[in-house]
Amino acid sequence: MSVRKEEKAVEKKGAAPAVELTRDQPVFAPATDIYERDDAVVVVCDMPGVDDKHVDITLEDGVLTILGYADTSAPSDHELVYRGYEPGTFRRAFTLGAEVDPDKIRAKIVNGVLRVELGKTERAQPRKIPVQTE
Template sequence: MVDNAIQTNESKNCTPVKTETRRSWTPPVDVLETKDEVVIIADVPGVTADGVDVQIENGLLTIEARVEKRHDSEPTYLLREHGATTFSRSFNVGDGVNTEAISAEIRDGKLTLHLPKAEAVKPRRIDVKTA
């Protein structure tokens, strides 16, 4: 169901880019669309506003989130399922988004990005010249 949705034109406005790095973890995300905006929600437990860096360059939106250190020394784990020090993920953002107006907020380890849709992209007329 989700795979089908990704094929639509609308989703070209926000497509995740595959990133596999050893040092950082890939946070799970929801990419949702409302009438006026695309919303990206990322789970980044242990991260505060100071640790978040959101950048957009050449249509590539990148989230970097640093996890605040919680222990002075590493305990000896009986079970260890998580241990991210950095979360990072990138998205291709299409022309349908007003990149100037992107905003972000973080609460309870949940990062929410708002990508307002651009005003209707004007159709362009291509001049046809005689050879």
């Protein structure tokens, strides 16, 4: 790990969540892809262990917040002998640049991948202006 990275990490930690969660679980930032089409913004998050009943998505003042609670149950009567990951809570918030129509938000989670499509308002969509000739 380079010095630069370490500095960055500390800085991020300092700026870390103003909102603290009540659950006593580690909180992770899910790896996310975001792309923008003319008519919508699409946010895709990797949230292994999270099903459709354990996701909270809110949009408030242009900030999209995603929360996902992974199933942290362990196999019964088993002892953990090697740990490569820790299940916990996924949390991430983004400020959306584009104007989003609250009625055009759709979200689904399949195989531990959350996909949120935020449709833009008519106003925010690029308009094609037909040019006429005489």
